[in-house]
Amino acid sequence: MFSPTPPLWLVGFRPFFALACLAGMLFPIAWALMFSGSLPAPNAPFTSVQWHAHEMFFGFGWAVLGGFLLTSTKNWVNIRGYHGPALMLLAAAWLVERLGMSFGGQWPLPVAMLANNAFLGSIAAMLLLTLVRYRSQDSYRDNAFFMVMLPAFLIAKYLMLYGNDFQAGYGMAIALFRVAFLVMLERTLTGFMKAAFQTQILRQPRLDMPIKLLGLLLVLEPFLPRPLTTGLSLALAILLVIRFVFWKPHLAFRRIDIGIMYIGYLAIVSQLLIEALGHVMNFVWVGSVSVHLFTFGAMGCVIPAMIIRISKGHTGRKVVFDGLDRVVLYIMILALIVRVAVPQFAPGAYIGIVHASATCWLIAFGTLAWRYIPILMQARIDGREH
Incomplete structure (x- = not known):
């Protein structure tokens, strides 16, 4: 079927997965060069650390999450979804934000605040409008979590940049992305395991709902007493471990395309345990292990697999991970090991480690950009419009 709208603007995942590939390729290596002094800090009223954290969460992370939610929400409520000029405006706002964050000093x-909030404010409002307006036909009743999370992302962003509480802001951002990943893994792995191994994994509301509620409550971690957040983090980690045992990892790890999702799941558990035990044990980690377990373990491992799977499946192609796809996933696992584990044994090589792990992202996401941006710009091969 012929569409007057260019294929790139037919569905939300197309432009934003393309932008995510470029961001994943460039942002980590830019930070490594800044960290080592080879590249000047951005011309912006923020520290280079603020820039790095913001761009990974709200630049790279929200390109992925935005593309995923723009695509998923239309399927959840069975509507056409945003396309054409709406997506063009959102993509333009994302690009303007990148300019403001790097050159808006x-x-x-x-003007700077408008530039730095137009994208997130607009996409959050659009997604909320979809979920609220079509609530009666929503396939997932627990999408109420997203109705709470979307405005909370705006609060986290404000605290990171303008609220003089960067620690609280990025703590909220991690917790919000953690809930989003838990919801996404819960929904998708059920189908993946059934399709790959003809098996069911445990879906028990009395376990799944407390997991999501605890995750949402931990969004408030920066503002709660430390003993309470220690208990909440430990409780969530324990529930996740219990569920993991019943999610048949012995099967999942036979295939890298599914096993890497389980690695992301375990990274979330490990991050929670470090957060909990770090409050009661005097152990010094090298290199912000808690943060990078999530960014390299959950985001870094799960997102490439998501991009490959969705880019193929939603353009009419068979969802099969070929050799180069699998290489990308192994590179991202290597990046996790290099960034989190190696510094504990070789702290003196920390700058080199930062560069090596960023280079892994450059290679992996550069490969994804080279392979999948052309696909995202082409019409579906099965004749369907979107």
């Missing part, structure tokens, strides 16, 4: 504050 001399911009008037109102």
